Amino acid sequence: MDRLDAFKQIAAQASRGELTFPTNVNASLRLQQALNDPDCHIDAAAKLIQADPLLAARTVAIANAVAYNRSGNEISSVRAAVQRLGMRTLQSQVAALIVRQLGGQSSDPAVKAKAAQLWEHTAHVAALAQVIARRVTHVDPDTAMFAGIVHEVGGFYLLSQAGAWPGILDGDPGDWIEFGEAEIGRGVLKKLVIPEPVAQAVEAMWVGLRALPPETLGDTLLLANDLAPVPSPLQERPGATTLLGARTIDFLVGEGTLHDILAESAHEVQALFAVLML
Template structure:
């Protein structure tokens, strides 16, 4: 991947006369991905939780003990467990073990990552990219809600696994935003940054997910999620759920920014098949957004 990124950036540098800073950011990221990734400080909690939760023999009490060390994650887990999406007709939970028992480990992982992504979003250094970062966050939440609902209604795939995959499918874009604040020229040219993100966030995101230690199927589900292809008649894989969820959350916008033609028949068929889910997706996204606020 490092070689491919360097080759591509060299071509862009010549063909599009990219400045040294534009090339520099991609080259720096390529070096990081080939060695030690410099995650934002807010990802420390995610890394610690992930390492602890890799032990398959952890008891519920130990899991709660580990999560309790990150109060923000713990608070949001309790709030999420009491949301309409998970509470159903159950009683309200008032403690962390009960919340974790209701939600399961996939949701614990997803919530920890969501907290870290939200911290990036609100970091003062991100002020210049606030509008772009907010759109990206909204898209991630809607994608997660869509993937979860699709899993529930169209497959036997774990809905919580689908939610996690939908939430993190654009993690590479968040990371590129975080890195971009270190380059003055890119801070002043958000359109240039958007171009770089559209070109590179998928490949960077897959490597980041693998570095974070997420299951391989989660990382691979984000591969080529922005590359137009025929929409599956019936979603059968986690990658199908991420692809369709991304479109339901506005993924066509990313295609347009990449100057890719949309086939009217394909859009019509897609809307006929899945547009009926949009009200439920919007309701689930509102609930998730409130729980993670």
Template sequence: MSELKNRILTQLITELEANKLVLPSLPEVALKVRDTLADENANTKAVAKVISTDAALSAKLIQVANSPLLRGTKHIDSVDMAVTRMGNTTVRNTVNSLIVQQIFQPTTDITDKLFRNFWAHSTEVAAISQALASMARLKPDQAMFAGLVHDIGALPIIKYAEDIPELLDKPDVLAEIIQELHTTIGVALLSSWEFPQDIINVAAKHEDLDYEPGGPADLVDVVIAANLQSYFGKEHPHAKMDWSEVPSFARLGLDTEVSVIDMDETGEAIKEVQESLRV
């Protein structure tokens, strides 16, 4: 282990354990949406009113409502209509998804590139997760969100690196640090946001290719499979993985010889979902 890597790992772990590592807070609009949806007396108009206070969020929500896996016979052109079509659970997950990409604002060219690479991978895994969940009879919207935030622990590390020029000059070392700590920091971040335990479990366990839930397939299985499929045909160690040796594929009932991206009935939908989540 290099001296730089060892030093930064020690700093990050020490600050995390002492609750001194800077973790971003959820924006007020996300908290208000959560509170409104938790109110049994809240109706569609109340939810839409909160979302409408954020113009960028409103536009994105409408775009997602018109995406292929939610699209109905009528085009959606208002937040009220979007909320009605999507339902509370999908609205909550979609708002959280869209907020994530607004929270982290890179301040250097290097971290901007890292963030864009992170987001490209996250949106691909999210889109594949949504498709796989539909095939496995799990909830597609929850799977999409789980896929989107599975690597979210990388973002505080990237942000942390902005103040350490010598680390930015060594992208391989930074990548190793992210690989070692992103699950631990992801759990801390999602826990601080009070997200559901099944989403936190995805951040914690998605790198465990021998994962066993002790029951039927769950969101961790979906994201493990989606993450591996996202590397299909790319230059990455996971691209060489034999999917038949990964228990999650069997639990989901997936054909280990076919990538969902290449399937006619899902490939185009995956591309459109990715586009709807693009920065």
């Protein structure tokens, strides 16, 4: 089948909600839905996470990571980890798990390499978005990090489908942007029940326009994407700043500049990136 026809078929399926997720992703989706319930409290969340030994171990490891363990006091229980991280951070980490599970299904070395690079890109964008939100645009940092985690979820879904659609990753990378990214991405975002403000910010990525200085969540995400040191392996976004050009982006922020803020925040960005790469 022609590659463009494949994009169109997958996009049509996504728009109808006919998405095929692996079993482990479906289990994580059920966990995410439970955590999104405002009546889900710490004890209930801890029990849900303890039901998955790998997720339980990961949650404790994240809680003990430098980004969330400023005191240096290590903890060993899931409940204590959930308490330290808080529900919003926990929701972001479960979203990160879902995204990585989508990209980690293939046994094809080429697909696995693309998934690994796409996740590394995603982790950089999420970490940068959190810091840019807090220090520059003053939108909610947790929401910005969450948006960074899910901003390439359509691409991860594409990678998960590569085995069923031979040749879909070949050819001009621009085809993905023109014929697949937005349509498939919208379907996956809807399936994951992504909050509307985050979905709108991801839509801004597909439009590719941002203001400088950045103001909105979409601007925050676009700037973080431009500044990420690892690019997406699926495409080069039209009009996106090159990595060389990204290093020249600067503007006044209060009494400082973007360069100053990023230099001051380099350790924080690296700590958040390290958590997402666990």
